[in-house]
Amino acid sequence: MGFEQAWTLLGTGTDAVAYREMIESASSLPLAQEWALGHPIAAIGLRSEWQQVLAAYRWLDENRGSGQYVRQVNAPGVDTKLIERRRVVLAGMLGVPAGAAPFLRALGLAEKPVTVRLRFDPAVFGLPPHISEAIFRANELQEWKVVPRTALIVENEISFLSVPIPDGGVVLWGKGFDVEESASLRWLAGASVTYWGDLDTHGFAILDRVRAHLPGVQSVLMDRETLLAHEGLWGLEVKPTNALLSRLDQDEVSLYRDLVADRYGRTVRLEQERIDWDWVLERLSKTGKPDISSVSVSVSVSADAVSTHSWIPQIP
Numbered sequence: 001m002g003f004e005q006a007w008t009l010l011g012t013g014t015d016a017v018a019y020r021e022m023i024e025s026a027s028s029l030p031l032a033q034e035w036a037l038g039h040p041i042a043a044i045g046l047r048s049e050w051q052q053v054l055a056a057y058r059w060l061d062e063n064r065g066s067g068q069y070v071r072q073v074n075a076p077g078v079d080t081k082l083i084e085r086r087r088v089v090l091a092g093m094l095g096v097p098a099g100a101a102p103f104l105r106a107l108g109l110a111e112k113p114v115t116v117r118l119r120f121d122p123a124v125f126g127l128p129p130h131i132s133e134a135i136f137r138a139n140e141l142q143e144w145k146v147v148p149r150t151a152l153i154v155e156n157e158i159s160f161l162s163v164p165i166p167d168g169g170v171v172l173w174g175k176g177f178d179v180e181e182s183a184s185l186r187w188l189a190g191a192s193v194t195y196w197g198d199l200d201t202h203g204f205a206i207l208d209r210v211r212a213h214l215p216g217v218q219s220v221l222m223d224r225e226t227l228l229a230h231e232g233l234w235g236l237e238v239k240p241t242n243a244l245l246s247r248l249d250q251d252e253v254s255l256y257r258d259l260v261a262d263r264y265g266r267t268v269r270l271e272q273e274r275i276d277w278d279w280v281l282e283r284l285s286k287t288g289k290p291d292i293s294s295v296s297v298s299v300s301v302s303a304d305a306v307s308t309h310s311w312i313p314q315i316p
Contacts, residue, residue, distance in 0.1 A: 018047045032057050035093045052077040053086055057093050065108035114138040116182050120170040124148045132165065138181045148191045153182050153210065155197040156272050163284060179206055183213040193217045194287040199227050200269030201240040204248060204256045211247035220287050221280060224255050227270050237269040
């Protein structure tokens with residue numbers, strides 16, 4: 001029995017013919033052909049758009065290191081949606097990582113720029129007085145020669161929009177774990193910087209990240225008094241962390257430890273947008289004065305950790 005007869009018997013004759021044609025059509029693209037030979041079932045699944053996949057492969061390969069955006073693709077029948085949809089296949093052919101950002105980076109193509117959103121005293125940035133908010137590319141903002149006296153980094157967007165702009169200062173939207181884009185701005189090193197995040201375990205984890213760039217940053221509204229004063233507004237933290245945080249001050253460590261240990265209830269969290277606004281304004285008015293750069297303690301593993309957590313931080 002020949003191959004054709006076997007394929008017919010198995011009901012795969014059409015697939016076999018299509019696969020053979022796909023292999024032949026990739027003869028001028030050895031790496032693409034090699035991928036198809038190594039992944040026959042996956043390749044068959046692409047037969048309806050195989051020519052577009054090959055065209056995308058050719059364009060990406062020829063434009064390595066060009067710094068272009070994928071949106072600039074001009075290969076026949078190819079658009080950005082096809083490249084995204086078939087990124088894993090194309091990555092295998094091109095020999096690069098399949099993740100969205102690593103894919104572009106490895107090919108030397110342009111990524112969507114990282115941006116930082118901020119509100120500011122226009123005088124600090126030398127801008128007209130009617131301009132008080134802007135979004136900048138992080139790498140360009142990094143090079144701006146500005147010296148704000150004070151800075152407040154705020155996790156939540158609406159809170160960021162609501163807080164008053166300090167005279168001679170700036171308010172930056174931290175965007176949760178994207179906060180490093182703001183905290184890593186070199187010109188913040190000369191300012192008195194305050195961070196306000198959610199009162200939960202991840203809020204303290206983000207604060208810890210901020211201090212990796214700005215060791216002297218002061219936290220605000222992330223204290224036990226604020227937490228206990230708003231008990232009726234507590235929520236649940238879905239996936240709390242118990243990570244080792246080495247950059248919290250003594251009071252922060254104590255509260256973080258209690259949140260990890262569920263001292264006040266199961267996975268308690270107080271989102272910053274739930275805090276009474278008069279309470280917020282009163283405490284924000286006191287920021288920018290103490291310097292806690294000399295206060296830093298390590299969080300260590302407790303042998304007496306409760307059973308629901310792998311460890312609880314202890315104050316040395």
